[in-house]
Amino acid sequence: MVDVITLQGICKSFNIGSSVETEVLHGIDFTMRSGEFVALMGPSGSGKSTLLNIIGLLDRPTAGHLLINGVETTALPDAELTRLRGRTIGFVFQYHYLISTFTALENVMMPMLVDRGRPSAEMEHRADALLEQVGLSKWRNNRATNMSGGQQQRVxxxxxxxxxxxxVLADEPTGNLDTTSAEGVFNLMRQINRQSNTSFLLVTHNLDLAERCDRIVEIVDGRIAGERQSAS
Structure with a gap:
């Protein structure tokens, strides 16, 4: 089975060649197996966001190798990176970033529209099935502004x-939610992970949620400081 993420010696520097050049990531080695649900933790400024941007193919490392689903990405041209990101990686952020004037159904269809250029009955069927999976079939025609925070995050x-x-890369996906909504969104992601074998990398400061993941990886000062199996 191919690992979904393989990082080998990943470094990232900013302001390269200037007097204030700063290396933020220092030789990161990390592997994540297909179907794993992993928590990434660390203090503010530890390099979590930079690492997530690199894994999400939103930024390139300064050095090292990154394989996503077995594909070496570090030398790919931008167009191929964009295609690979769109078809291989999903994103959930602390803020939902839904298009407020679109319905729940239209928001779910957006990545498919971007990839294929025009809507189809197949896309709508897929979006309806996903809304049913996250418990929002009744809200398919609701605009994002007419939904609660927890519902928006489910969309x-x-x-x-x-x-x-x-x-799926989830960056503090429960950070803006109340306790009940946060619990619901986390349980939803965990359920999807177990049912469909989709891999999740969850950035969180919530130790209670992290302990319910398969594995906890800690990053400190741009280095992997340790990892352990969770207590779940």
Whole structure:
């Protein structure tokens, strides 16, 4: 089975060649197996966001190798990176970033529209199935502004799954939610992970949620400081 993420000696520097050049990531080695649900933790400024941007193919490392689903990405041209990202990686952020004037159904369809250029009955069927999976079939025609925070984040999870990605990157997805909504969104992601074998990399400061993941990886000062199996 191919690992969904393989990082080998990943470094990232900013302001390269200037007097204030700063290396933020220092030789990161990390592997994540297909179907794993992993928590990434660390203090503010530790390099979590930079690492997530690199894994999500939103930024390139300064050095090292990154394989996503077995594909070496570090030398790919931008157009191929964009295609690989769109078809292999889903994103859930702390803020849902839904298009407020679109319905829940239209928001879930967006990644498919971007990839294929025009709507189809197949896309609508896929979006409806995902809304049912996240418990929002009744709200398919509601605009994002007419939904609660927890419902909006569930739509964001459905949208992240629309292209059937191998990997979902979730950056503090429960950070803006109340305790009940946060619990519901986390349980939803865990359920999807177990049912469909979709891999999740969850950035969180919530130790309670992290302990319910398969594995906890800690990053400190741009280095992997340790990892352990969770207590779940």
């Amino acid at each position: 964001a999870v459905a949208r992240a799954l629309s292209m059937n990605p191998a990997l």
